[in-house]
């Protein structure tokens with residue numbers, strides 16, 4: 059059963075098309091890697107799927123709830139935005155308690171979950187009870203991640219979750235993502251860091267200029283790269299997201315651009 | 322050490338910063354309107370006076386010489402400006418704008434001088450219309466063209482020296498907070514102490530009606546005040562060259578010496594390691610064994626009774642924000658101090674009796690408590706907003722914003738009761754005023770979220786400073802003031818002086834009738850004017866007890882309905898709010 063489904067999901071900002079007729083299906087308990095260069099429309103897509111922005115056109119459902127119905131959507135989702143949603147003058151404990159309170163979680167259960175997650179991510183209690191203003195980017199990212207998964211949502215949206223993390227924390231995060239999926243959580247993960255996706259994603263979608271230019275398992279995408287011996291996801295990514303590479307040959311044998319792009 | 326060509330860099334930095342703030346100002350309509358009013362009003366007032374008196378003065382004999390009291394008043398004005406500028410320094414200009422870039426690119430001297438320059442340009446922009454008027458009027462009145470030169474000179478010296486002195490004091494205060502743990506821990510109390518002491522002293526010097534007042538002539542010994550002698554150069558007003566030279570020398574000394582000092586203090590402030598006091602006011606940095614929750618501990622000793630669930634989380638979070646960043650609440654000072662000081666003046670002049678204390682406290686305290694927490698809900702959430710929107714319902718969120726104000730209801734009640742009894746009202750009136758104050762608090766708290774959602778402020782007041790505070794938009798504040806003060810004044814009026822309310826209300830008929838009758842030439846307009854006069858007469862003829870009860874009930878009912886509608890709309894606005 060799909061957890062996330064979109065039909066012709068589109069978002070325009072004035073004349074800018076941020077996301078164009080996106081058709082996606084993500085199955086329950088899988089990790090979907092959403093790849094794309096900066097400005098491709100990943101964040102906009104996530105905001106539509108979390109109910110934070112209304113689609114200009116098209117439909118989307120997450121956990122069976124329509125993305126325009128925030129009340130119905132709320133219990134199913136957890137969201138880690140690009141900018142960690144934290145208040146600088148609070149401590150991590152206070153911040154996470156606020157998040158748990160908003161979700162009306164049982165305080166004892168929430169506390170246990172916070173402690174175990176922070177422990178997994180190597181954020182000791184001494185740090186968790188100091189103000190977030192003193193945190194490094196990586197520490198913030200950890201707290202924000204815990205905040206997103208605290209209530210054990212059925213679908214988690216992670217926007218560039220590994221940015222600012224050191225290699226060890228990034229690896230821990232990857233294994234946490236895999237664990238979430240094993241427990242039946244659907245993970246929608248956007249990134250432009252390919253190894254993250256290679257390791258944890260069951261399926262990958264590549265977004266370029268608002269359009270989904272490829273979709274498949276990491277293995278399938280590697281097969282599609284035609285740049286010589288080394289076939290990697292990186293090759294596929296670069297090939298699919300460069301204007302020069304996106305050429306077709308028309309009937310007369312001349313190379314033409316696949317599509318006209320304005321601006 | 323400053324880099325080569327630092328003065329040029331500082332000039333460019335100052336000009337750039339000035340243009341940046343001018344642009345920010347232009348984009349904030351509410352501030353711009355207020356500012357324009359603040360500049361235009363004194364200019365027009367002064368222009369009116371000039372039109373009246375300057376032709377009289379022209380050519381007449383002036384038998385007046387500048388003395389200690391003129392110099393003292395001028396010095397007092399300088400001290401006042403310096404204090405305000407020092408406050409601005411600690412509040413908003415502790416570091417240069419975009420400090421990470423500036424401090425790695427130019428020397429502290431350049432940054433300090435650039436900041437002084439930008440601030441002076443801002444101050445001079447406000448002072449320009451008045452300054453120009455004074456220069457022209459003086460030159461014309463005394464046929465003294467030299468005034469066209471000396472007035473701007475004195476204005477420039479005055480502003481630049483006050484800005485520099487303000488920076489020295491402001492940096493010093495910030496440095497003390499950054500390096501002395503005791504100061505850091507008690508900075509809010511100390512700050513209030515300094516403000517109260519300064520304004521106390523200022524009042525002693527300014528209000529001769531006080532039993533212990535001090536004449537400003539006392540300050541005539543301060544040589545900054547002697548600058549005023551320079552203004553009189555070329556006019557028949559008696560001035561002393563010694564004082565004029567002394568004034569210029571002092572201003573120059575303040576400028577150069579202050580600049581030197583400011584550079585040193587600022588360097589230590591910007592590059593020094595600040596003391597860490599977060600642990601001491603948070604308890605030990607490990608999880609205490611008690612099962613009190615972290616948020617609960619953070620807002621203690623205040624407790625949040627009754628509410629639970631998500632609403633409680635929002636309530637505690639709102640209180641935590643107010644406690645951790647009390648600067649958020651500074652905006653409350655403007656109307657409260659404005660209203661309070663106007664009242665103080667009236668009391669001192671004896672134009673009103675102490676009896677107004679109760680009604681005024683009822684409205685001011687109720688407004689302040691109602692406006693304190695909910696006037697910028699989206700902006701206050703800041704980066705947390707996407708999380709909040711995806712985690713909580715609009716209903717719980719809005720209720721959580723209103724609850725903190727209700728928590729302070731007892732404070733409003735006690736203040737009003739004490740003020741009313743202190744002002745000489747009997748228990749029934751005092752009790753009625755207290756009830757009105759509580760009612761106004763509830764209505765004000767219910768209106769705040771919607772008003773704040775209409776006019777949110779997302780960017781910090783200081784561009785380029787990530788942890789600057791985001792007070793409510795001026796427009797939001799002004800609208801909320803109007804929505805609470807006008808019906809509030811009517812309600813307290815009904816309690817203490819219903820006949821006055823009846824008179825004011827009858828103006829609904831009389832005033833348009835009067836205006837119409839001015840333009841009317843018989844016919845329908847005159848008939849309408851007569852009808853409106855009739856309306857005014859009818860209102861004025863209403864029996865007082867009936868008027869009191871009727872209008873009172875109408876206001877209370879209306880207030881409750883509006884409050885309910887506002888809450889509902891705020892909930893819907895939250896539920897439909899989109900993040901871009």
Ligand SMILES: Nc1ncnc2c1ncn2[C@@H]1O[C@H](COP(=O)(O)OP(=O)(O)O)[C@@H](O)[C@H]1O
Pocket residue numbers: 071074075076094095096097098099100101102103901
């Ligand atoms: N609020 C907005 N107003 C106008 N344009 C926007 C807005 N948000 C995003 N965009 C545009 O939409 C496109 C996609 O942006 P985004 O979703 O942030 O990309 P990504 O997350 O993949 O880097 C970009 O061209 C961006 O400029």
Ligand SMILES: [Mg+2]
Pocket residue numbers: 097100101102140217
């Ligand atoms: Mg993005």
